[in-house]
Amino acid sequence: MIEILFFLFLIALLVVGISSVDASFKASNEKDCKEIINSKLKSLSNFIPSQIIIGQHLNYGLAIDEERNKICLLIITNFFSKNPNINPNVSTRIIPYKDILSVELFQNGTSITKTVRSSQIGGAVVGGFLLGGAGAVIGGLSGKTETTGKVNHIALRLTINDVKNPLHDIILLDKEESEYIYKQQLQLARHWHGIIEVVIKRADEEEKKLQVIEQENIKIVPQYSIADEIKKLADLHSSGFLTLEEFQQQKAKLLDIGDTPKPKEPAQIKPETKVCSKCNIPMQVKTVTKGEQQGKQFYVCSNYPTCREVYKFET
Numbered sequence: 001m002i003e004i005l006f007f008l009f010l011i012a013l014l015v016v017g018i019s020s021v022d023a024s025f026k027a028s029n030e031k032d033c034k035e036i037i038n039s040k041l042k043s044l045s046n047f048i049p050s051q052i053i054i055g056q057h058l059n060y061g062l063a064i065d066e067e068r069n070k071i072c073l074l075i076i077t078n079f080f081s082k083n084p085n086i087n088p089n090v091s092t093r094i095i096p097y098k099d100i101l102s103v104e105l106f107q108n109g110t111s112i113t114k115t116v117r118s119s120q121i122g123g124a125v126v127g128g129f130l131l132g133g134a135g136a137v138i139g140g141l142s143g144k145t146e147t148t149g150k151v152n153h154i155a156l157r158l159t160i161n162d163v164k165n166p167l168h169d170i171i172l173l174d175k176e177e178s179e180y181i182y183k184q185q186l187q188l189a190r191h192w193h194g195i196i197e198v199v200i201k202r203a204d205e206e207e208k209k210l211q212v213i214e215q216e217n218i219k220i221v222p223q224y225s226i227a228d229e230i231k232k233l234a235d236l237h238s239s240g241f242l243t244l245e246e247f248q249q250q251k252a253k254l255l256d257i258g259d260t261p262k263p264k265e266p267a268q269i270k271p272e273t274k275v276c277s278k279c280n281i282p283m284q285v286k287t288v289t290k291g292e293q294q295g296k297q298f299y300v301c302s303n304y305p306t307c308r309e310v311y312k313f314e315t
Contacts, residue, residue, distance in 0.1 A: 033058045033079060033088075040090040046277070047072055047094055053156075053192050055170040056185075062158070062170060064195065068277065069097045069202065073160070073168050096277065098203040099161040103196035105189055108153040113190075115197045116159075118204050152176060154189050158196065210310050212293050213286065213300065226254050276301040276309045285313055 033054060041049050041063060047070060049063040054074070061074035073093040078086050102116035154173035160166050170192075173185040230251055237247040274283045283299040297313035 030054065030058065033076060036079075036088050037061060037063075037074060037076070037090055040092065041072065044072070044092065044094070046070075051195065053170060053188070056172055056174060060168065060170045062168070062192070064199070070277075071095050071097065071100060071199065073158075093165075095160060095162075096203075097199045098206065100158060100196060100199055100203065101161055102159040103193055103200065104157045104159070105193045106153070106155045106157060113193055115193070115200055117200055117207075152182065154182075154185050156189050156192055206310065209298070209312075210308050212288070213298060213310060229254050274299045274311060276303070276307060278309050279303050279307050283309070283311070 034052070037052065037054065038049075041047065041052075046068060047063075047065050048067065049072065050066045052061065052063045054061040054076075058079050059076050061076065063072040063074060064070075065072070071094070073095065075091045077089045077091070079088040100117070102114060104111050104115075105113040152173065153175075154171070156170045156172065158168040158170075160168060172189050173182065177185075233242065233247055233250050233254075236242045237244065242250070275281065276283050279301055281302050283301055284304075285297050286300045287297045288294050299311040299313055301307040301309045
């Protein structure tokens with residue numbers, strides 16, 4: 001009996017020892033992987049990560065740049081290669097917030113929480129074949145969150161506005177673990193689902209601003225109007241201050257673009273030059289001429305309407 005108890009004690013010690021070594025090994029690998037990813041992210045231009053998440057297998061991850069409203073999708077390869085001549089590689093894909101169509105939380109293959117772009121009805125490139133037909137697309141893209149069921153396996157899925165690579169899955173748990181680890185990973189998954197939910201909300205808000213610009217026929221406010229100047233000359237001619245010959249001469253000068261006399265303008269604060277994050281070209285200041293947003297100004301890409309980037313103008 002004593003021998004059996006001693007034998008069971010040794011087995012328990014062995015299990016605890018293996019678990020400790022395994023946990024230490026995982027922590028060391030995760031630390032090394034994060035160092036490789038941070039080194040890669042530092043080499044990127046126009047992207048400074050504020051938060052990073054890496055999957056349990058250290059092969060997929062995600063970084064967010066809150067200042068520039070961008071997401072960086074991470075794919076890590078060759079991290080566990082035993083060949084010393086093969087180095088780990090981190091591939092990156094940077095996308096704007098608006099290209100995130102949905103975020104979904106899975107447990108053992110069952111979706112428990114999903115949030116989608118409310119403005120994507122009829123416009124999502126992945127459309128029906130991924131979400132189960134037009135009815136599923138329209139019914140699902142409501143911006144609401146639904147939660148059902150309780151299971152173990154945990155994964156976070158992003159649907160991207162890209163027909164070639166529309167899915168990005170980050171696995172956070174793929175086998176039975178202790179209750180503590182399970183709750184820890186579930187909390188991490190919910191935290192990142194909440195972050196992407198905020199990203200989707202901000203993208204929807206920007207989309208609504210753009211719709212206001214389109215619907216209310218935004219146009220660049222001109223420095224001056226040639227038609228107004230000609231009208232002033234016509235009034236002066238009608239009042240007898242200008243002869244017909246003088247009126248025709250001044251009118252011809254106005255219509256000659258090269259010699260257009262521009263009226264003096266009051267000193268204005270020159271707007272800050274803003275560059276479109278998508279096209280990398282200067283943006284223009286546009287003013288709403290009617291509707292609820294009348295008088296408000298926005299930065300709009302010079303390629304509008306081909307490019308639909310828009311930012312609020314602040315003096």
